Amino acid sequence: KSVVHADGVAQLPDENVAEAVQRLPGISVERDQGEGRFVSVRGLGPDLNSVTINGTLVPSPESERRAVALDVLPSELVQSLSVIKTLTPDMDANSLGGTVDVKSxxxxxxxxxxxxxxxxxxxxxxxxxxxxxxxxxxxxxxxxGD
Structure with a gap:
């Protein structure tokens, strides 16, 4: 499990969550118009990873893909970012690459x-x-009033 906290995110000029999480090992980002959008974990494409916000699974807004675009989440509103690369028994088996967990x-x-x-x-x-x-x-x- 790799984690970056709000202090680490604030030190760097990352515009969104995708760009902030790319600084963790084993993470790469697909860019759209120069801005990070989708996250790949351990070389597996964004469609094979899952994203949760405060532990709740985020569905893909696009009907053709499973990937969740992280360019809509500003990095200033994040408490911590975690990437879990190996499933644990308490997690759903819905991602081959890993899970990106955003704590707001x-x-x-x-x-x-x-x-x-x-x-x-x-x-x-x-x-x-x-x-x-x-x-x-x-x-x-x-x-x-104490």
Whole structure:
């Protein structure tokens, strides 16, 4: 099992979960328009791996594939990323390569006020269009009068 925590993800300029998880051993990424999209584990294609978010299996949004696109999950909203390359008895037998488990941030992970965010933009000079991208999270824990 290989794990990268939020501290490790925050130190590098990864735009999404696929690019953050590629830093673990045995992981490669299929790119679409220069951005990481699908994850391969141990050389097996993305269709032969499974993805879970907080332990819940994520189905593929595409009817022709089993692969789950991880480019839609911003890396700022991740508590930890785990890649399990060998199935254990408590896991479903639905992946030959491995399982990518994404643990999302929780409001209870931090004491008091916490916020994080990022803003990005890209410009396509062929179509003269700008594509903005925003992501963020905020939480605050209050005392109930002790």
């Amino acid at each position: 941030l929780s409001a209870f992970d931090h004491k008091g006020l916490f916020y994080t965010g990022s803003t990005e933009a890209s410009y396509d000079k062929n179509t003269h269009q700008t594509s903005p991208k925003f992501s963020g999270a905020a939480s605050n824990r209050f005392s109930l």
